[in-house]
Amino acid sequence: MRLEQVIKGLALAEVCPGTGVEREVSGAYCSDMLSDVMAHAQPGDVWITVQTHQNCVAVAMMAELTGVVLTRGMRPDPEMAEKASREGVALLTTGLTSFEVAGRLFCLLRQERGEC
Amino acid sequence: MQTPEERGEARLRLEFEVTGLDFATAGSAATRVKRALEHVGFSARAVRRAAITAYEAEMNIVIHARRGLLKVCVAPEAVVIVAADEGPGIADLELAMQEGFSTAPEDVREMGFGAGMGLPNMRRCSDHFTIQSVVGRGTTVRAVIKNDQVGGRGRGV
Ligand SMILES: Nc1ncnc2c1ncn2[C@@H]1O[C@H](COP(=O)(O)OP(=O)(O)O)[C@@H](O)[C@H]1O
């Protein structure tokens, strides 16, 4: 499923509109510890977190994640938004909790495979 | 005896200075290492393993040391990453290598660092991994990541 379908399906707000929206989402990883994401997120995953600082952009790049979703109404630090836009990393926000985003995305991806 | 260069085996060398507690530029060395490996055509898997290793090594200098150098040597068959720092060093290497052990301060933990998974991540992502440390002087980690002959982007490193 393309990121733009996930954005639409979960009504996520785009910090840098259009950035990376055509990339494929293979799954998601939910964590607020950066090394945990490095260890367990898979390439193509979306990262669900409440971390809002610029170092998260490099983590997303190194781990080859499709995008970062900031949950529970968290706003990115200006440096994070600027770096994400400069590096072409999709940055999304939502008022939903990490639990809700993970649950909805899980269903969305399962539905696409006809499993839900 | 010919040098590797004379035999036509290109070696690309990169070197980055890393400064303790400089979170604004942290990650830029690893980002450049990743780009260089992509550029020379490393396999997707090797690029990702090297990028994670370089990032964790760079962040350990930023978080735990005063300053250091990240040195990278790229050959067609493998990349060698050496991170050498001036810092407090590590008293108990076996303990430091355990997943979950961290001495990162509270403010750094709030940023999501300090999971105590950096050194285990480096070891897991590399084909050879060594760490040496002298308390009061500094720490040197060396990681070798082989380039896979058969490419292919599997899930996971
Ligand atoms: N370059 C370094 N200089 C001094 N101590 C270090 C260095 N790298 C790692 N350590 C020590 O080893 C511990 C574990 O490191 P690591 O696995 O990367 O976890 P974290 O960085 O999340 O604490 C650190 O908390 C620190 O005590």
Ligand SMILES: [Mg+2]
């Ligand atoms: Mg670390």
